[in-house]
Amino acid sequence: MKKRxxxxxxxxxxxxxxxxxxxxxxxxxxxLLPLVLMFKEALxxxxxxxxASMTEPDALASVRLSLIAAAIAVPxxxxxxxxxxxxxxxxxxxxxxxxxxLIDLPFSVSPVVAGLIYVLxxxxxxxxxxxxxxxxxxxxxxLPGIVLVTIFVTFPFVxxxxxxxxxxxxxxxxxxxxxxxxxGFQTFLRxxxxxxxxxxxxxxxxxxxxxxxxxxxxxxxxxxxxxxTNTMPLHVQLLYDNYDYAGAFTVAALLAMLALLTLALKSLxxxxxxxxxxxxxxx
Amino acid sequence: xxxxxxxxVAAGLxxxxxxxxxxxxxNVSYDPTRELYKDLGAAFAASYKADxxxxxxxxxxxxxxxxxxxxxxxxxILTLALAADIDAVSxxxxxxxxxxxxxxxxxxxxxxxxxxxxxxxxxPWKIKDWNDLVKPGIQVVTPNPKTSGGARWAYLAAWAFAxxxxxxxxxxxxxFVGNLYKHVPVLDxxxxxxxxxxxxxxxxxxxxxxxxxxxLALKESPGQYEIVYPSRSILAEPPVAVVDKNVDRHKSRAAxxxxxxxxxxxxxxxxxxxxxxxxxxQEILAKYKSQFPNIPLATVDGDFGGWAKAxxxxxxxxxVFDQIYQPGK
Numbered sequence: 001m002k003k004r005x006x007x008x009x010x011x012x013x014x015x016x017x018x019x020x021x022x023x024x025x026x027x028x029x030x031x032l033l034p035l036v037l038m039f040k041e042a043l044x045x046x047x048x049x050x051x052a053s054m055t056e057p058d059a060l061a062s063v064r065l066s067l068i069a070a071a072i073a074v075p076x077x078x079x080x081x082x083x084x085x086x087x088x089x090x091x092x093x094x095x096x097x098x099x100x101x102l103i104d105l106p107f108s109v110s111p112v113v114a115g116l117i118y119v120l121x122x123x124x125x126x127x128x129x130x131x132x133x134x135x136x137x138x139x140x141x142x143l144p145g146i147v148l149v150t151i152f153v154t155f156p157f158v159x160x161x162x163x164x165x166x167x168x169x170x171x172x173x174x175x176x177x178x179x180x181x182x183x184g185f186q187t188f189l190r191x192x193x194x195x196x197x198x199x200x201x202x203x204x205x206x207x208x209x210x211x212x213x214x215x216x217x218x219x220x221x222x223x224x225x226x227x228x229t230n231t232m233p234l235h236v237q238l239l240y241d242n243y244d245y246a247g248a249f250t251v252a253a254l255l256a257m258l259a260l261l262t263l264a265l266k267s268l269x270x271x272x273x274x275x276x277x278x279x280x281x282x283x
Numbered sequence: 284x285x286x287x288x289x290x291x292v293a294a295g296l297x298x299x300x301x302x303x304x305x306x307x308x309x310n311v312s313y314d315p316t317r318e319l320y321k322d323l324g325a326a327f328a329a330s331y332k333a334d335x336x337x338x339x340x341x342x343x344x345x346x347x348x349x350x351x352x353x354x355x356x357x358x359x360i361l362t363l364a365l366a367a368d369i370d371a372v373s374x375x376x377x378x379x380x381x382x383x384x385x386x387x388x389x390x391x392x393x394x395x396x397x398x399x400x401x402x403x404x405x406x407p408w409k410i411k412d413w414n415d416l417v418k419p420g421i422q423v424v425t426p427n428p429k430t431s432g433g434a435r436w437a438y439l440a441a442w443a444f445a446x447x448x449x450x451x452x453x454x455x456x457x458x459f460v461g462n463l464y465k466h467v468p469v470l471d472x473x474x475x476x477x478x479x480x481x482x483x484x485x486x487x488x489x490x491x492x493x494x495x496x497x498x499l500a501l502k503e504s505p506g507q508y509e510i511v512y513p514s515r516s517i518l519a520e521p522p523v524a525v526v527d528k529n530v531d532r533h534k535s536r537a538a539x540x541x542x543x544x545x546x547x548x549x550x551x552x553x554x555x556x557x558x559x560x561x562x563x564x565q566e567i568l569a570k571y572k573s574q575f576p577n578i579p580l581a582t583v584d585g586d587f588g589g590w591a592k593a594x595x596x597x598x599x600x601x602x603v604f605d606q607i608y609q610p611g612k
Contacts, residue, residue: 123354124376133355136532141356223356225309225341238342241475242317243503 035256041249053250058227062235062251068143069218069231070211073150077207081158082200086192089166090174100163106155114152115220118145141223146231149217154207161203162196169195198273202266209262213255305334306538311358313345313432313521314473315496319558320362326554327545336538344473345432352376352526359530359539362523364432364474365583366390367594369524378528392520393546394560397580398433398440400511401481401490401497408488412513413444416489417462424487426477427470428597428604432521434474435598437491440517442597443581447515461607482508493519498559498574518580 043050053059084103088096106114122139123129132139139145173195177187193200215233222229230238232255239248312320317340324338341348341356345364352358353376361369366384373379384391402410408421416423426434438460445459446452468486471477474496481490482500489511490497497510523543530536545551552562556571568575587593597603 119354125354129355138355138357140354141351223341223351224343225339228339241479243499 038249038256039253041245042253044246044249049246050250050253053244053247054254056247058230059235059239059247059251061227062230062232063254065143065146065230066212066232069147069150070208072147073154073211074204074208076151077154078158078200078204080155081160081162081203081207082196084159085162085166085196088163089169090171103156103159106153107160111149111153111214111216112220115149115217118149118152118221140221141225141229143229145221146218146229149221150211150214153214153217154211157207157210158200158203161199161206165196165199166192198269202269205262205266205269209259212258306336306535308336308338308359308535308539308542309357310338310340310360310362310542311348311352311356312340312342312362313348313364314342314426314475315433315478315493315499316340316362316521317342317475318499319495319555319560322554322558323546323551326550327542330545330550331538331541333541334538336542338542342473342475344426344430344476346371346430347472352378357529357533358526359533359535360523360542361526362521364519364521365435365590366520366522367435367590367598368432369522370591370594372526378526379524380527383524384522386525387523387543388547389563390520391522391524392563393523393543393551394521394555394562396494396519396521396560397516397578398437398519399492399494399497399516400513401478401492401500401508402488402511404507404509406509406511410489410511413441413459413463413515414448416441417459417466421466421489422468422487423463423466423489423491424469424477424481425467425491426474427472430472431474431477433493433496433519434470434477434491435594436493436517436519438597438604439583439587439593440513440515440581441491443517443586444513444515446586447581457603457607460603464608494561494575495559512576512578515579515581518582520583 042053045052084099088100119140120126121128122132122145124133129140139148173191174187177191182190213233214231215237218231219234222231222234224230224234224238226238232251236248236252236255239245239251310320310324320338320340320342324340327338328336341351341358343351345368348356349361349363349368349371352361352372361372363369369379369383370381373381373383387393400410400416402408408415408418410416410421415421425437428434428438441460441463442456446456449455449459469480471480474493477490478492478496478500480486482504490500492500494510497508500508501510523546525536525539525543527536530539546555547563549564549567552564552567556562556567556574559574561575562568562571583590583593587596595602
């Protein structure tokens with residue numbers, strides 16, 4: 001019988017099996033099982049119960065609030081991300097590294113701190129609070145505060161995705177366009193945007209996922225008014241604490257489904273445009 | 284004008300939940316009153332004829348809620364766990380006068396409660412009184428007195444018990460309470476958080492709980508828990524107040540004042556008793572007397588010289604609680 005030799009670059013079968021089993025086991029126990037249990041708990045009162053919890057006015061209000069916050073925060077951070085990446089990739093100036101570090105700040109700051117700094121600025125004991133109150137402008141414990149902290153925590157996503165991509169691409173194509181007589185806006189629309197579109201979409205998806213899911217920072221500035229300033233994650237906790245477990249897991253399942261949808265879109269992008277995205281990930 | 288604009292935006296955003304309401308009141312309340320004020324808010328909205336009124340509620344640890352109102356949460360009505368937290372709003376944000384507690388009957392507390400023990404079915408550790416809580420191996424669940432009102436009442440109840448048992452020796456009372464907090468594995472920020480820790484997460488052997496919160500836990504999971512009344516507890520008076528500056532700004536004073544008066548009406552007192560709060564109305568209290576056993580109760584005015592003093596001595600920065608509780612030790 002001919003003995004089979006392993007190539008030097010090949011791992012033995014037992015190692016492959018063990019690594020595979022550990023990975024699958026981990027994912028099953030830590031990710032899939034809790035997800036399945038969550039959907040099971042959400043359906044504890046049947047499909048009708050699930051529907052009733054989902055269409056309950058306070059639950060709907062929380063969905064609406066989360067979607068509004070994301071709908072404002074994500075476009076703003078998209079515009080900001082493109083502007084920042086453009087400035088950093090295409091121009092040379094002093095303090096560039098410092099600017100990149102600043103953009104990364106929300107990644108490293110705890111969300112609770114993110115919430116509290118807005119309390120310091122806009123709170124009644126804070127810097128701007130009393131002046132704003134005199135003019136009947138409400139920031140904290142209302143929609144504007146929730147949108148502001150959401151923008152803060154999702155600030156780096158688009159920029160972080162675009163900066164390496166645009167640095168990598170350099171400015172040759174833009175310069176070529178300029179010498180051919182294109183205006184700045186034309187250059188952006190016809191040259192830059194097509195080059196970065198997949199990286200941009202990827203950044204927007206991540207940004208959106210975080211905007212919908214943020215808990216800590218929003219919790220600090222929300223005021224927890226049921227049906228008014230509770231976002232979806234906050235409403236999940238409220239229902240859970242109210243002994244309404246089926247309701248809590250219904251809203252949680254809804255959040256999870258939004259996340260799964262984002263994940264599916266992301267996978268689709270990765271599968272369809274693997275090469276261009278690979279460039280986006282070279283950091 | 285800006286306020287009108289933001290109102291219009293708010294009305295647009297939340298159309299369907301609050302569109303027809305002429306007056307919206309925000310009741311900022313403490314943690315375990317979620318069910319109570321849902322019931323009371325609905326009953327008030329149905330009985331109040333002057334306006335179409337909606338009562339929104341925000342719940343959380345009493346101290347944390349006071350903090351939020353000080354920072355600008357637009358409460359029309361405060362229904363907190365203890366007077367010191369409304370004092371803090373009055374003192375730090377000047378939203379209502381210092382003598383707010385004299386404006387309504389019974390120390391502005393339409394209902395009272397007390398602190399009881401919630402133990403697991405069959406009372407496996409035979410916990411009967413405060414002394415049993417400091418036996419080796421017993422784990423006690425109670426929230427953080429810095430943020431939770433119920434936790435402060437529980438702390439004072441333990442202190443009052445120990446001081447009386449030790450013949451008025453304050454140092455021995457301090458040692459007892461210090462020892463008690465060595466048995467606490469986790470301090471949640473609010474009463475409901477602690478209840479969830481004890482019931483859903485299964486942590487601890489005994490929960491120091493509001494009487495109403497303990498009854499609610501029994502109702503939610505029949506047969507799993509038992510209530511133990513200690514030999515002596517404390518008369519907890521959760522007060523209510525209209526937040527003057529905010530109601531004037533919102534033009535909601537008439538409805539807000541009607542709401543706090545409504546809490547003393549027979550209809551509301553009946554709802555409070557049903558949700559396991561001890562009503563002030565003697566007839567209604569008598570009707571529900573089987574669920575409110577009569578035990579000796581210390582009072583914060585009689586035994587601790589009032590909330591202002593108790594708050595500063597025990598719960599202020601560097602106060603007795605800070606001296607006896609060191610996390611992780």
